[in-house]
Amino acid sequence: MANAKTTHDAFVHAVGSGHAPTRKLSILALALGLVGCAAGPDFKTPPAPQAMSYTTGKPPARTASTPGELGGAQQFIAGQPVAAMWWKAFASPKLDALVVQSLQHSPTLAAAQSTLRQAREIYAAQSGSTRYPQVSATLGAQTLQNNSAAMGLPGGERRYDLYNAGVGVSYAFDLSGGNRRALEALAAQTEWRRYQLDSAQLSLAGAVVATAVKQALLAAQIDALQKMLAAQQEQLEITRARERLGVATASDIATLQTQMEQTRASIAPLRNSADQAAHLLAVLSGQEPGTAKNPRFTLDDFNLPADLPLSLPSELVRQRPDILAAEALLHVASAQIGVTVSKQYPQLTLSANLGSQALTAASLFGSGSLIWGVAGQLAQPLFKPGLKAEARAAEAGFDAAAANYRETVLQGLRQVADVLRSLEHDAQALQAQSAAEASAQTSLQLVEQQYALGTASALQLLTAQQQRQQTRIGLIAAQAARLNDTALLYQALGGGLQPQTQALVQTQTHAPAPAASSAGLTSSPV
Numbered sequence: 001m002a003n004a005k006t007t008h009d010a011f012v013h014a015v016g017s018g019h020a021p022t023r024k025l026s027i028l029a030l031a032l033g034l035v036g037c038a039a040g041p042d043f044k045t046p047p048a049p050q051a052m053s054y055t056t057g058k059p060p061a062r063t064a065s066t067p068g069e070l071g072g073a074q075q076f077i078a079g080q081p082v083a084a085m086w087w088k089a090f091a092s093p094k095l096d097a098l099v100v101q102s103l104q105h106s107p108t109l110a111a112a113q114s115t116l117r118q119a120r121e122i123y124a125a126q127s128g129s130t131r132y133p134q135v136s137a138t139l140g141a142q143t144l145q146n147n148s149a150a151m152g153l154p155g156g157e158r159r160y161d162l163y164n165a166g167v168g169v170s171y172a173f174d175l176s177g178g179n180r181r182a183l184e185a186l187a188a189q190t191e192w193r194r195y196q197l198d199s200a201q202l203s204l205a206g207a208v209v210a211t212a213v214k215q216a217l218l219a220a221q222i223d224a225l226q227k228m229l230a231a232q233q234e235q236l237e238i239t240r241a242r243e244r245l246g247v248a249t250a251s252d253i254a255t256l257q258t259q260m261e262q263t264r265a266s267i268a269p270l271r272n273s274a275d276q277a278a279h280l281l282a283v284l285s286g287q288e289p290g291t292a293k294n295p296r297f298t299l300d301d302f303n304l305p306a307d308l309p310l311s312l313p314s315e316l317v318r319q320r321p322d323i324l325a326a327e328a329l330l331h332v333a334s335a336q337i338g339v340t341v342s343k344q345y346p347q348l349t350l351s352a353n354l355g356s357q358a359l360t361a362a363s364l365f366g367s368g369s370l371i372w373g374v375a376g377q378l379a380q381p382l383f384k385p386g387l388k389a390e391a392r393a394a395e396a397g398f399d400a401a402a403a404n405y406r407e408t409v410l411q412g413l414r415q416v417a418d419v420l421r422s423l424e425h426d427a428q429a430l431q432a433q434s435a436a437e438a439s440a441q442t443s444l445q446l447v448e449q450q451y452a453l454g455t456a457s458a459l460q461l462l463t464a465q466q467q468r469q470q471t472r473i474g475l476i477a478a479q480a481a482r483l484n485d486t487a488l489l490y491q492a493l494g495g496g497l498q499p500q501t502q503a504l505v506q507t508q509t510h511a512p513a514p515a516a517s518s519a520g521l522t523s524s525p526v
């Protein structure tokens with residue numbers, strides 16, 4: 001508010017000096033001069049990061065590739081926007097259906113949507129109370145009694161009826177822009193609620209994808225262990241037959257049986273985790289675990305996206321809902337400074353009423369029944385030391401919000417950097433795991449042949465089986481990691497949430513779509 005301080009000082013001087021008519025005119029002129037001002041700073045969007053890359057050194061344009069399932073190379077397309085329904089990149093109809101169901105039936109999203117509607121109505125209520133005159137109508141009747149003798153007048157007691165009707169109008173002028181700043185803060189709070197909803201949608205979609213991938217990972221690991229268990233059972237039967245022929249010992253049987261039971265025992269925790277994943281998917285999709293009928297996922301249900309979007313850091317701050325939410329809170333803190341500063345300036349309120357008053361209902365609007373009144377009040381704080389401290393507190397709140405915004409931006413950049421490196425290393429890990437699994441499979445086949453011929457011991461067979469089991473489980477985990485980190489990249493980039501994504505939630509709540517911005521409630525410079 002460029003000239004507000006000067007105007008304020010002049011107002012205080014006008015109140016305390018000069019002749020009455022001159023003083024009244026000075027006060028009125030100075031008060032009107034405040035109209036259109038908005039106390040406090042006008043909010044400015046923080047500058048975007050200037051870096052052109054998320055990591056030190058130039059990241060590879062594409063990842064390594066490996067023959068086999070989920071082993072294709074992935075390339076990063078700079079500047080490509082993130083799709084609104086990014087989970088469709090995995091080309092899984094089962095996953096698509098489950099994510100949509102979750103967005104439509106999640107209680108978490110229903111609560112966030114209701115909170116957003118509540119914030120909008122609070123803004124609308126406050127806007128109606130402060131931006132427009134308040135008009136009210138009255139209609140009443142009362143019976144009165146007075147005693148003239150009590151005042152030394154003749155006449156004694158008298159009882160009569162009094163009827164009245166009227167309309168009143170009052171308006172508080174926003175001279176210093178405090179009301180506008182308060183509305184600006186409410187609008188920014190509404191934006192914050194909107195971005196909270198966006199964050200909840202992004203988190204929910206990400207949780208569904210991650211849990212579905214985990215369920216597929218567990219199913220593949222359980223299947224691999226069951227196949228290994230069957231092979232170990234077969235080797236155990238061969239060893240028992242060899243013992244009967246005198247070419248194997250009881251120790252050999254015990255060794256192989258121990259390994260088989262250890263494999264069997266390792267399956268139970270995986271089944272438990274798979275059941276928990278199914279329960280979580282039920283809750284995420286708004287269903288009871290005991291009655292949910294969600295599909296079971298396997299790794300075959302997913303395709304690995306070959307082309308991945310990659311926004312610039314400067315674009316990231318306009319895409320991630322958590323960063324936009326932090327910016328909205330910074331806007332709230334900026335507007336609150338104006339609210340506190342405005343309390344140091346004059347407050348002008350005007351009111352008027354027009355009506356009728358009569359002793360009978362029939363003559364209520366007759367000749368001589370008209371009543372009216374006009375009132376005005378101009379108040380200026382002269383000594384309130386707490387107002388200065390309140391303004392300093394608001395400034396400190398803005399500084400804290402600015403620091404929180406900066407922290408949110410840094411964390412967002414870090415998350416993208418982490419997942420970019422993870423995708424690079426995931427591809428390399430899958431390449432190594434695939435080679436290790438192939439080598440372990442070849443080694444096991446050779447040892448099994450040697451064991452059947454009696455040239456390898458049970459201990460050698462046991463070692464080969466353990467290596468095969470470990471490398472197979474590792475290969476499956478490496479495949480799932482590529483899917484999981486691909487989903488994390490979409491989330492780290494903000495998920496590309498657009499109105500069509502938000503519409504999935506609104507089919508449940510039937511609420512109007514969130515506005516693109518704060519209804520034009522920008523600051524008014526002096």
